[in-house]
Amino acid sequence: MSALGWVISNILTQAGIVIALIAMLGLVLQGKGVGATVVGTFKTLLGFYVLAAGSAILVDTLTYFGTVFQAAFNMTGVVPSIEAVNGYATNNLQLGGQIALTFLGIFVVNILLARLTPWKYIFLTGQALLWMATMTVVLGHAAGLHGAWLIAAASLVGGVFAVGMPAAAQPIVRRITGNDAIALGHFCTIGYLVEAGVAWLVRRRGTDRQPSTEEVTLPRSLEFLQDTYMSLAVVMVPLYLVTAAFAGADPVADQTGDMNHMVHAFIQAVQFVVGVYVLMAGVRLLLGEIVPAFRGISMRLVPDSRPALDCPVLFPYAPNAVVVGFITTTLGTVIAMLALPALGFAVIVPGMLTNFFAGGTAGIFGNAVGGRRGALVGGVVHGLFITLLPALLVTTFLNLGFPNLSATDVDTITAGLVFAYVIGPIMRAF
16 A cells, blocks of 8 residues: 555656656557657656646736735635645545545546547546545545445546546537547536536527637737737736735735835736746647657557546637636626625635636637637636535535535536435435
């Protein structure tokens, strides 16, 4: 168990290493030479970590923005955190070993299902698999499962989600990318499909072609906004500055030192644009290597399989939709934060990281199905939806005697609620 635990914690949960090893396997199966295999493996690893570096910059600046946003508008309540759920499960419930084995079990079930069923998707977002393992184990344990039965049931449910979610999203991903080379491996997919459904309802009727967020016609004096990074700056700099003006200097005094808090806000907004730039560069490098390398696995081990990758791989296809999705999802989460307590739910504070990464991806889905109208209206509904499910999870945890905890990824929440409201009652009935 100690050796397996070492492999899981040091190798299998390191998404960059896993993706690089899979790329190496694909190149070996294609009979590539040593030099080509080494170069392809390293460039895949490099692409992933360039992408991760961009994500890290975004995480830092969005964490800052979340702090000033809460201070500016006096928001208090539950801040969803799957990391906190994982910590509680490991330290208080002593479920760390079961979570580790379930993580491995989900990947095995994923491979088996991809091999034996029409769902030819291999989920490569390792951290997301860990969070799926956490949620299914915690609520499976609460439902009355223990030991090998808990690991087996959680692995099966998680494995089904690992192939089912990419399969459900693929028709829209195909529309976004124009091909079937990659799939989406991100456990917020139910929310993306909710936005796509709303976008379909509000789309312009009588035509298959919807006005896209990427086709905004600008006067000559504003043509500079057609540059992705300039348009990002025009939106994000005022957003950061206005929020910082409402919040004042105190909430971030430990970060700014002698620097004026408004200047600090401006720099943070610029850092946001830098993060997106680095992230996009990483996506291009990663896709340039992983897609050709994956052909070896597709040809030999799991015929016709596709790599299901993290959500930023879709950002270059509709960068304006990412910004629209972020803003409209944030609006929806704020509305839900104010409205849900009136219905007896906990106050869920908007999480800016989820709003950007999940909201931005949802915006791409809404735009692909319903154009600009779909991205705008669908984004608000998406924000409502991704706040409702964490609120339901808080209620579920409290009913089970757990602390005031919640999480954000709606697919993992849904998988956990299957144990709480389907498997648990069945077990108690027998």
